[in-house]
Amino acid sequence: MSSIDLIVGPIHPALHEPERFVFKIDGEIVVDVEPRLGYVHRGIEKALSERTYIKDIYLVERVCGICNVAHTLTAAQAIEQAFGVEVPRRSKYLRTIVHELNRLHSHLLILGVVCELIGFDTLFMLFWRDREVIMDLIEMITGNRVMSAYNIIGGVRRNIGDFEVTQIKGVLSSLAKRVKQYKKVFMDDPTIRARCAGVGYLSRAKALALGAVGPTARGSGLELDVRVDEPYAAYDEVKYCAVIYNDGDVWARLMVRLDELLASMEVINECLDKMPSGPIRVPVPEAAPQSAEGVSVIEAPRGELIHHVYTKRDDDKPFRYRIRTPTYANIPAVCEMLKGCYIADIPAILASIDPCFSCTDRAALIDTNSGEKRIIDILSLARRSKK
């Protein structure tokens, strides 16, 4: 039995970002998938060690525009750990609030995109209309709709007052009602059930073996949520339970996101109620006070995000910076999901992991001509880059 190669990408209408997938197909069924990453590689990790810490925060913000708060939060936490700085409690709460607002808009965005890909344009419009109110809230708090420039090393840049608190609460309570309605639609609408239920199945064992993270893992019944496992920012003081679905299909991954919307709103409300008063930032030295290492792990909208920084004493630039993003970890899982599916289901399955290729492509040492992969230890990499 011979199979045909179907090449999707790097530029293709079904993908929103440049990435290439080679599907081996037999009739209408996908037999094997070969992803080829690296089209939007921008050398950010190297650029980070060429700039000062203050500038780095704005550069990591641009690793991915959609989850920019997640990136700045992780970077700030990692650098604070290496510097040995403790941030005020109020800023931890503010960080949590903006981080969760960021998650709300990211989840609403991908739910809309999936609806569009399965041909349900009405729901796509409704999701994106509702996303707009969240964008307005983010603009009110941070000063811009998308690029928030909110977290800095040592705290946050802007405070919120009573007016903002009542605004946020009002918007969230009306949004929660609508999200509950959409959840009902997702539960029983025949179009959505037909296109999503049972499609792109990933078993719990496979998800664990392939190292899936975030909503992809939670849709397959894995209890993996950094907010619960290793609470950061204010999560150690607010109530939060991980949302788990056991079905392992596209529908389950979408339901995880819908339920997380409601859970995020509860977290924001609780943070607003509990938020202590006090300063929002502490002064931080420009240069690293010690040679140290900082690691920070958070739950970004797409899953676990890790930033790792090495500092050098009295140097205002990091010695080495490493970012590990959730989509990168989910690529093996999505290849597994795609095996055995129909060609028409490919876009929905790809979108169900909420892929963000611009955050995936940063550091891969693949020789394009020979396809050879090399592993280099950190010191020789740093030595090489300093040449």
Place this chain on the structure above:
Amino acid sequence: MRLPSLIREVWANLLKKPATVKYPFEKLPLSKTYRGKHELMRDRCVGCGLCAKICPAFAITMRSVYGKVSPEVDLAKCIFCYQCEDVCPRGAIKRGKEYELASWSRNEMIVR
């Protein structure tokens, strides 16, 4: 056959005003904290150059005009983070509200 539950929402939206606005004629209100085009107050500036040093996008150059050194912001490079406002010891850089910044030439993108 049962009607999909979204039909009610669709009906309600048919009777409502559109959620969008007719942009060039009608504009959405901006938030108080909005970060738009810079307003430079040259009389306050002491020419210390801190803003040019900290700018993450290398958008600020210090130029001397009639013997006074003051910053120039290239909006084509600027990422509107307003780190320059944070660092200025004299409060000479203010957040403006203007956001329609397209122009025909690079020269017009420079705020002096």
